[in-house]
Amino acid sequence: MDWQQAWDQLGQRGYRKTQQRMIVVKEVFAGGCLQGAEEILSRCREKDGGISMPTVYRTLDMLVDAGLVRRVNLGLGRTWFEPGGPDDDHHHHLVCEQCGKREKIALCPLGIVENEAKRSGFKVRELHFEAVGLCRSCAAKERKK
Amino acid sequence: MDWQQAWDQLGQRGYRKTQQRMIVVKEVFAGGCLQGAEEILSRCREKDGGISMPTVYRTLDMLVDAGLVRRVNLGLGRTWFEPGGPDDDHHHHLVCEQCGKREKIALCPLGIVENEAKRSGFKVRELHFEAVGLCRSCAAKERKK
């Protein structure tokens, strides 16, 4: 999905088509995975002029609500965003607690979780699934100490 | 493990045995799973008198470091703690985003994640794995709207 399709979807949901929102939507869809709000803000400002942080957050909220963007939580006190719905090819990460490097991991337990959840009538909306640890090079450095 | 064993372990690690730390350790081990720092603080104050928030956090940090308590992140802007080491019978949760109810889930993908991670030399230390969604009763209410 490109930003224009997302933009149309927002329109269909009754959101007003403002200049600022368009800028944010464009930038989020231009970026890759795991974009921070701060980073999105500065890219918006660089390329397109005035945008405020609250507007970035508000637009991200509506994109997540609309199922156009995923909110990713790595348990490190910050939130990341990436284009794509919850059912798209979402993926998870190995996060190095030393250097912050993030590696994609192919594995996703969403299916089995949904099955398990179904038993108690629980409806899964978001899956937080990230492994924190040490990447190869940081693990090597650690061993030298 | 009961609180006294944990207490001994802290001693063996060279931590000083202060009144305040003992109170916190007692309370954390008296509580169940997913205790918030705020909740731990107030229980400590109720039963044992003066303790400050920084001391609670500092003690929790050392318990986690010592592998006696787990830090659980549900991606909801807060951190939970529960007695038990990372390798004990740790478990994961279904978290209702509406009413906050948390159900244990038997499933744990730690093994397969470790395998997957090993391929790139990544050493897993902590697994964040929680599903957020709607519990049966909140899902029912949602449908009525």
Next chain:
DNA sequence: TTGTAAATGAAAATCATTTACAAGTAGGTG
């Protein structure tokens, strides 16, 4: 063009968590 509900930015508020620092204390030493 106009009215109005929705959206905006600046500044302030939140809220969990952490830090700085002065005052207090555990626990080894003589």
Next chain:
DNA sequence: CACCTACTTGTAAATGATTTTCATTTACAA
């Protein structure tokens, strides 16, 4: 036991991401 000193404590302030408030502006239906 008295003393020393590094480790701990509590208070108050800092932090940092995110959210709210509110006066001003804007999209868009009529």
